[in-house]
Amino acid sequence: MPELPEVETTKRGIKNHLVGKKINRVVIRESRFRWPISRGFRQKVDGHTVRAISRRAKYILFQLDHGYFMIHLGMSGNLRIVDASTAIKKHDHVDFQLATGKCLRFNDPRRFGSVLWLGSSPFEHSLLSKLGPEPFDQSFNGEYLFQRARKKKIAVKNFIMDNHIVVGAGNIYANEALFISGIRPTRPAGKVTKAECQALVEAIIMVLKASIEMGGTTLKDFVGGDGKPGYFQQTLRVYDREQQPCRKCSSPIKALRIGQRSSYYCPRCQK
DNA sequence: ATCGCCTCCTGCGCGC
């Protein structure tokens, strides 16, 4: 479910319910995630007030007075604000019960997500310290991408999905951005021209922003932190459109696998 | 250093 727009939408949806509010207690029904929830986690969080919520890449950071914790939604996670009395459903693994009577509930069927205590210097944590720029940051620009791509033989699609290059370009948006910028996903990153890098950067930013504005609507069943679904499906240009006509030239969209991930492109529009 | 492959896990849709 979560690509960056969904994570951003989730963050926005839960923010007002949490900032300035006390977490009375954390209830962990399942601690086996990508990384197990640490033994002392509950004790570190219980009774503390959330001071701020932010996002770095697809990690949602919760600032308390004495440190930070973060939640990653993995492939199938979602966070919702519910009333404390709301019945537990399957895969509702962690609750953050608030003094307001509400509850932040983490549901994650596949358990690829994570809940981690970061301490007081979150950006020094190994998961965050090596991340590339945010797509909306000034430092993510055509020149930067072009320089990073020098001599790289990796397929450009894998290249832009690498969090050390830029964060937030998940599988769907990587496919979409490459279509918009007219670049075939299999092309070695080092063979993408400077002008194309510029176009690719603009496409990544545009497609992510557009989706955030629509409420983070990628596929199917996304529901934001306030429990409201994304308004409507984004009109995907190539993703999951194998054999369907290209929206620009009507050629059938092709599908292939790159690095174990499904990829789609228009053989005529993307060189 | 770089790159491709594997893995964690559950659910769903498809073909037989």
Place this chain on the structure above:
DNA sequence: TGCGCGCAGGAGGCGA
């Protein structure tokens, strides 16, 4: 209707 298979929006880590 049921069963088995393959695939799914992430991404760290490992071996070549």
